[in-house]
Amino acid sequence: MSARRQEVSIRVAAPPEAVWALVSDVTRIGELSPETFEARWIRGSTGPEVGAFFKGHVKRNGVGPTYWALCRVTECVPNEVFEFAVGTERTALTHWGYRLRPDAGGTEVTEYFRIEPSLPMRVYWTVLGPLRGRTNRRGMRTTLDRVKAVLES
Template structure:
């Protein structure tokens, strides 16, 4: 995978396994993210693992949209990553890394842009009409930071 377009990190005063468990329960992402409203797991539930698929529910402005996501890496307490596509067109990879530090863990959230070729150009050109977001990297930098802060606040409060 290429270098992430956006990467932010934050220290949270909980063990890495606790932070990983929260993030990997993708149905809860809407509790923290300003854009993701949550997810619906596809297939059998349970602990996320490589290959688990889910529909991501999103809204940035007035129009909601759904993406198909597939877990590509799931190592408890260490890393959780998933690929995002829209009608079969690769959009992005989201990766969360967890490192133990004194009194908790450092969580890094990364956004990798996977839009390539003519399909990627088409998505990039039309996405602002569907999502209301004209500058995706700048938007993601803002929402990633907000997500990590909200995650920290919730986990440190015991939620």
């Protein structure tokens, strides 16, 4: 796996339907993410579907700066995958998502991200990639641990 594309997986003792309901409900992201502390559907979107928009309120690295990020759902297959692009109206900078796979009475949940290969993102990732990659992996592990705790409690 390249540095610009990374993933973390965990097994959750819950069916894919329950995992899907949690990870695709962006209004619950504050319960799960160490950086994005709230999100809401915007532009008439009310739930997960390809093309739906939401914005996430991010506190970078858990300490700042704080900003709103525009997100658009790019892949949405109930009980299998939920992915969204982060960036601008026209340009995706990164993609984040969850893949779900039934696993012996539970679900293997994989959270992943990939950086778009645009010149600005290649420069950013060359300079800050190793540090940001570690932060992203820690954040994904925290998020998945919290998904597990919510669904197994």
